Amino acid sequence: MARSSVMLVPVRLLATTRRSLCSRAPSRSETCARHVQRLTNRFVAFALAMGFAAPLTAWRYSQNAPPAHHVIGQSFRDCRTYCPEMVILPPGKFTIGSPMNEVGRGTDENPQKVVTIAYALAVGKYPVTRTEFAAFVEDTGWKLGPCEHWDGRSFRIERGVYWSNALHQTSWHPVVCVNWDDSQAYVQWLSRKTGKYYRLLSESEWEYAARAETTTAWYWGNNEADQCRYANGADLSAKAQGVSPAGAVSCNDKYPHTSPVGSFRPNKFGLYDMAGNVGEWVEDCYQDTYRDAPTDGSAVESCMPKFHNARVMRGGAWNAIPAWLRSASRDVEIPSTRADSFGLRVARTD
Numbered sequence: 001m002a003r004s005s006v007m008l009v010p011v012r013l014l015a016t017t018r019r020s021l022c023s024r025a026p027s028r029s030e031t032c033a034r035h036v037q038r039l040t041n042r043f044v045a046f047a048l049a050m051g052f053a054a055p056l057t058a059w060r061y062s063q064n065a066p067p068a069h070h071v072i073g074q075s076f077r078d079c080r081t082y083c084p085e086m087v088i089l090p091p092g093k094f095t096i097g098s099p100m101n102e103v104g105r106g107t108d109e110n111p112q113k114v115v116t117i118a119y120a121l122a123v124g125k126y127p128v129t130r131t132e133f134a135a136f137v138e139d140t141g142w143k144l145g146p147c148e149h150w151d152g153r154s155f156r157i158e159r160g161v162y163w164s165n166a167l168h169q170t171s172w173h174p175v176v177c178v179n180w181d182d183s184q185a186y187v188q189w190l191s192r193k194t195g196k197y198y199r200l201l202s203e204s205e206w207e208y209a210a211r212a213e214t215t216t217a218w219y220w221g222n223n224e225a226d227q228c229r230y231a232n233g234a235d236l237s238a239k240a241q242g243v244s245p246a247g248a249v250s251c252n253d254k255y256p257h258t259s260p261v262g263s264f265r266p267n268k269f270g271l272y273d274m275a276g277n278v279g280e281w282v283e284d285c286y287q288d289t290y291r292d293a294p295t296d297g298s299a300v301e302s303c304m305p306k307f308h309n310a311r312v313m314r315g316g317a318w319n320a321i322p323a324w325l326r327s328a329s330r331d332v333e334i335p336s337t338r339a340d341s342f343g344l345r346v347a348r349t350d
């Protein structure tokens, strides 16, 4: 049997298994897709360990990647009017978490572990914008509740403030005031509209995307003085308007609140605003250690009552000091909370 025919056997078997699993679901539901992806990741991890790296990576790419005419590093949209622009990241390995000597690190950023992203991953080039999110609200009538406002000292509910009128934003600003449930509703709607599988990034996928093959504290290096060229954080302009917590960076990025997406330099994967602007919900339930965290790019799906079933948010925001903008920094939030520094970014794997 020719080599290509040999490889087609497991491909057909797995394709059949995939169809079988999904056929038992009432629709091509998110739950089914997640389940299939988890099984596939395990299969690939096993096969990689057995030495079938090259053919399986190619197979995994063909199963999970966006259409074949898209290539790694390039961007695409699945529709012209409201679909987020996506960048295809290469498969690879990285170390999640921070070294013990990293300044400003949290105690939940260890133990450091090698994570393998054995598949091509399409990630939003920017956080989801107001225009993109508005298309979802208009189409579905989804209702979002009131929003907490950061006043420089604390978050508190502002009467009459919602995602649609917070922070004097324009259409190219990242949407804010979305909670984890709103984010899930958005990606499920986007999946239905496009026929593709959109979802939130897992926490490890997010850090892989943010680091972009760097191991430094920030994706621009280890110098916080460079922050204002790469990220919209708590800066001198935020300090001047009284919306900065203590510890703002000593440079001026000119945006006391959110900035239009893409206003700062991208990381090496061509992704913008992976630090600052808005915090980005990820899929994972929060655990205060990486001890039991998966190493195949999948998410932690078991939420813990002792952490109030909190989910993880990544990237810091316009009100974040340099330590919170580090690639390894983790934020913990209650899934029902909406705040004017909370946003989202999407991923697509098939």
Ligand SMILES: [Ca+2]
Pocket (backbone or CB within 6 Å): 232, 233, 234, 235, 237, 238, 253, 254, 255, 256, 257, 318
């Ligand atoms: Ca700023």
